[in-house]
Amino acid sequence: MPIVNRVAALTDDMAAWRHDFHENPELLYEVHRTAGIVADKLREFGCDEVVTGVGRTGVVGVIRGRKSASGKTIGLRADMDALPIMETSGVPYASKVPGKMHACGHDGHTAMLLGAAKYLTETRNFDGTAVLIFQPAEEGGGGGKAMVEDGLMTRWNIEEVYGMHNMPGLPEGHFATTAGAMLASSDNIQITVHGKGGHAGAGPHKAVDSVLIGAQIVGALQSIVARNIDPLKSAVISITMFNAGTATNIIPETAELKGTVRTLDPEVRDLVERRISEVADSVARAYGGSAETKYMRMYPVTMNHPREAGLAADVARDIVGAERVNDRFVPMMGAEDFSFMLEARPGAMVLVGMGDGNECHHPAYVFNDNILGHGASFWARLVETRMPAG
Numbered sequence: 376m377p378i379v380n381r382v383a384a385l386t387d388d389m390a391a392w393r394h395d396f397h398e399n400p401e402l403l404y405e406v407h408r409t410a411g412i413v414a415d416k417l418r419e420f421g422c423d424e425v426v427t428g429v430g431r432t433g434v435v436g437v438i439r440g441r442k443s444a445s446g447k448t449i450g451l452r453a454d455m456d457a458l459p460i461m462e463t464s465g466v467p468y469a470s471k472v473p474g475k476m477h478a479c480g481h482d483g484h485t486a487m488l489l490g491a492a493k494y495l496t497e498t499r500n501f502d503g504t505a506v507l508i509f510q511p512a513e514e515g516g517g518g519g520k521a522m523v524e525d526g527l528m529t530r531w532n533i534e535e536v537y538g539m540h541n542m543p544g545l546p547e548g549h550f551a552t553t554a555g556a557m558l559a560s561s562d563n564i565q566i567t568v569h570g571k572g573g574h575a576g577a578g579p580h581k582a583v584d585s586v587l588i589g590a591q592i593v594g595a596l597q598s599i600v601a602r603n604i605d606p607l608k609s610a611v612i613s614i615t616m617f618n619a620g621t622a623t624n625i626i627p628e629t630a631e632l633k634g635t636v637r638t639l640d641p642e643v644r645d646l647v648e649r650r651i652s653e654v655a656d657s658v659a660r661a662y663g664g665s666a667e668t669k670y671m672r673m674y675p676v677t678m679n680h681p682r683e684a685g686l687a688a689d690v691a692r693d694i695v696g697a698e699r700v701n702d703r704f705v706p707m708m709g710a711e712d713f714s715f716m717l718e719a720r721p722g723a724m725v726l727v728g729m730g731d732g733n734e735c736h737h738p739a740y741v742f743n744d745n746i747l748g749h750g751a752s753f754w755a756r757l758v759e760t761r762m763p764a765g
Contacts, residue, residue, distance in 0.1 A: 379494065379748075379751075379752045379755050379756065381494050381497065381498070382490060382491070382494050382748055382751045382752045382755055383748050383752075385490045385493060385494065385748075385751065386490075386744075386747055386748050388490070388493075389486040389487065389489065389490040389744075389747040389748075389751065390486070390744045390747060392412075392416075392485070392486040392489055393482045393483050393485070393486035393742065393744065393747070394468035395412070395468075396409055396412075396455075396477065396482035396485060396486065397466075397468050397469070397470065397477045397482045397742075398468050398469070398470060398471050399470075399471060399472065400457030400458075400470050400472055400475040400476055400477050400482075401455075401456060401457060401475070402456055402457055402458070402459060402475060402514070403456055403511065403512040403514065403515070403516040403518075404431045404432050404456075404511045404512045404516060404518065404521075405432070406432050406455045406456055406511045406512075407432060409455045409456075409485065410427060410432050410433070410434050410455065410509065410511070411427075413434045413436075413455070413485065413489065413509045414427050414434050414436075416489055416492075416493075417434070417436035417489075417492055417507070420492055420493045420496040420497075421496040421497075422436040422437060422438055422492065422496060422507075423437050423438060423439050424436070424437035425437075429522050429525050429526075429527060430510065430511065430512075430518055430519075430520075430521035430522030430523075430524070430525045430527070431511060431512075431518075431521055431525075432511040432512075433508070433509060433510050433511055433518065433521070433522045433525075433527075434508075434509040435506060435507065435508055435509070435527070435531065436492055436506070436507040436509075437504060437505075437506055437507075437531065438492065438495045438496055438499070438504070438505045438506075438507065439499070439503075439504050440499050440500070440501035440502050440503050440504065440505070440758075440762060440764060441499040441500065441501075441502075441764060442501070442502035442503075442764050442765070443502065443503065443504070444502055445502040445503045445762055446503065447502070447503035447504070447534060447761070447762050448503060448504040448505075448506060448531060448532050448533050448534055449503070449504075449505060449506070449533065449534060449535045449536070449537070449757070449758065449761055449762065450506045450507075450508050450527075450528075450531070450533040450535070450536035450537070450716070450720070450722075451488060451491065451505065451506070451507050451508060451536075451537055451754050451757070451758070452488075452508040452509075452510055452519075452536060452537065452538045452539075452713060452716060453481070453484040453485050453487065453488035453507075453508070453509055453510065453538075453539070454481045454484055454485070454509075454510045454511075454513035454518070455481055455484075455485050455509055455510065455511055456481055456511055456512055456513055456514050456516070456518070457470075457475050457476055457477045457478070457479075457481065457482075457514075458475070458476055458477070458478045458479060458514055458736060459474055459475060460474070460475070460476040460478045460736070460738050461473065461474050461476065461738060462476040462478070462738055462739075463738040463739045464738070464739050464740065464741050465739075466741060476738065476740075477742070478735065478736050478737060478738065478740045479514065479735045479736060479740070480540070480541040480729075480735065480740075480742045481513065482742065483541055483742040483744075483746070483747065483750070484539060484540065484541070484750070485509060486747060487539070487747055487750035487751045487754065488507055488509065488750075488751075488754060490747065490748075490750075490751035490754075491507070491750075491751045491754035491755050491758075492507050494751065494755050495754075495755060495758060500759055500764050501758050501759050501762040501763065501764050502762050502763060502764045502765065503761075503762035504531075504762075505758045505762075506531045506533055508522065508527065508536075508716075510522055512712075513711070513712050513713075515673075516712075517673070517674070517712050517715070518712060519711075519712035519713055519714070519715040519716050520712060520715040522716075523715050523716060523718075523719045527716075527719075528716075528719045528720050533720055534720065534721075535683055535720060535721050535722050535761065536716045536717070536719075536720045536721075536722035537683070537687060537722050537723055537724075537725065537757060538711070538713040538716070538722070538723075538724045538725070539724070539725050539726070539727060539750055539753065539754070540711070540724065540725075540726055540727075541726070541727055541728075541729045541735075541742065541743075541746065541750075542726035542727060542728055542729055543729045543730075543731070543732050543733065543734050543735060543740075544728075544729070544731065544734075545726060545727075545728030545729065545730075546699070546728045546730060547728050547729060547730035547743060547745060547746060548695055548699060548727075548728055548745075548746060548749050549695065549699045549700065549701070549727075549728035550688070550691035550694075550695060550699065550700045550701070550725055550726065550727055550728070550749075550753070551700070551701040551702075551704040551725070551726040551728070552679060552684050552687055552688055552691075552701075552702055552704055552723055552724065552725045552726065553679060553684060553702060553703055553704040553705075553706065554679055554680075554681035554684045554685065554702075555678060555679060555681070555706075556639040556640070556676050556677070556678055556679075556706045557677045557678070557679050557704070557706055557707075557711075557723075557724050558676070558677035558706065558707055558708075558709050558710055558711045558714070558724065559609070559611075559637035559638055559639050559676060559677075559706070559707070559708045559709065559710050560636075560637065560638050560639075560641075560644050560672075560673075560674060560675050560676045560710065560714075561635065561636075561637060561673045561674040561710030562635065562636040562637075562644070562648070562670060562671060562672050562673050563633070563634070563635060563636075563670075563671040563673055564612075564614075564632075564633065564634050564635070564636060564651060564668065564669070564670055564671070565631065565632070565633050565668070565669040565671070566589075566592060566631070566632040566633075566651075566655050566666055566667070566668050566669075567629060567630075567631050567632075567666065567667045567669075568585045568588045568589045568592065568619075568629060568630040568631070568632070568655075568659055568664060568665075568666050569585065569628070569629055569659070569664055569665045569666070569667070570582065570583035570584055570585035570588060570626070570627070570628060570629065570630070570662075570663070570664040571583035571626075571628065571663075571664070572625065572626055572627060572628040573625075573626045574624065574625070574626070575623070575624045575625055575626045576624050579626060582626040583662065583663045583664045584626050584662070585619055585626070585627050585628060585629050585630040585664060586619050586620065586626070586627060586630050587662065588630070588658065588659050588662045588664045588666070589617060589619065589630040589632055591658050591662065592632065592654070592655050592658045592659065592666065593614045593617070593632065595654050595655075595658050596612050596614065596651060596654055596655070597612065598654070599612060599647060599650045599651065599654060600612055603646060603647075603650055604643060604646070604647070605643075608639065608640055608643050609637075609638065609639045609640075609643075609706075609708065610636070610637065610638045610639075610643055610647055611635075611636065611637040611638075611708055612634065612636050612647065612651070613634050613635050613636075614632050614633070614634035615633065615634045615635065616631075616632065616633035616634065617630065617631075617632055618630070618631045618633075619631065636648075636651070636670075637708045637710065638676070639676055639706050639708075640676070641675075641676060644672075644676075648670045648672075651668055651670060652668040652670065655668050656668070673710070674710045674711065674712045674714050674715070675714045675715070675718060676714060677710070677711045677713060677714040677717060677724050678714065678717055678718075679717065679722070679723040679724060680717070680721040680722060680723060682721065683721050683722050683723040684702070684723040685702065686723075686760075686761065687723045687725050687757065688700055688702035689760070690753060690756050690757045690760050691725065691753060693756055693760070694749065694752050694753055694756060695749065704726065711724060725753070727746055727749055727750050727753065728746070729742070729743045729746060730743055730745075
């Protein structure tokens, strides 16, 4: 596999950086140590500009090629935050912070982009500007949105933007992407059911049972996917929390349901939002109560732009060969806040194969250091291919 030779020589360095990040995980926007190390290394490598505090705790490194005639600027994004999980991997560099773990490989993403940064500052074999984006708070905090709203795209005149994520189950060293929807939107729902409290044993007929109503709503919501959504399209509605009651012999006045919604189509997203409220309200009224629905839009669909997805696939083929690149990857119902960057600029999300092993967000998850060279080479070749020095 034609991994860039200089990048291959950096593999041990990238692994050491990753292991350090892994031992010291930080959550959401509280990535102060990680961001500080990233900024220091970018300065050490010789980046032309290093800016911290973008989108609260994000870091941006700017590398100018040896030519600038093209005037082109592309962005490369890695995420830095960990997850609130107690690690059970058993690796010698396991998390030193109880209840926090890099269980999604963001430590690897950061290390790969740092490896590419070192290579690009040394060689500068491109015509234009590469903007390296190290983002906080991907895991539910909307750090991608925060960086965009803080002027990421306009301040550095970014014209295209690319993201990369590791993929357990995809063979080691393979790449995958697709035009259009790559990952689902992610929304939260909260339904508060209002009934009438009463004695559960002596006077249930005098009450309006919020628990019964809530249970009926949970079942009825599944009819939305089964009967309102085109069978050729996708949606998931999952109620994952049901809270009610204070004693075994009391019918509670209220019950609260919470859950998640995933879709791959903006129109389906609109339909699901409307129908959840209608179904919950109708079921509650049928049993003599009422229901208040709050629908909170979190991350939009990660929608790859066709041209940029094709260009990214071509770069991956150059690294690992055509037989190891899937450019028609079947969309997944996971979500990514890189979607906000793709709403702001053309670009694509790419997956790099980890091989067999634990899934992301698992307490025994282990990142495969063998793919560090693949990821860093992809970033380096992407810059040199999109902005050739001639």
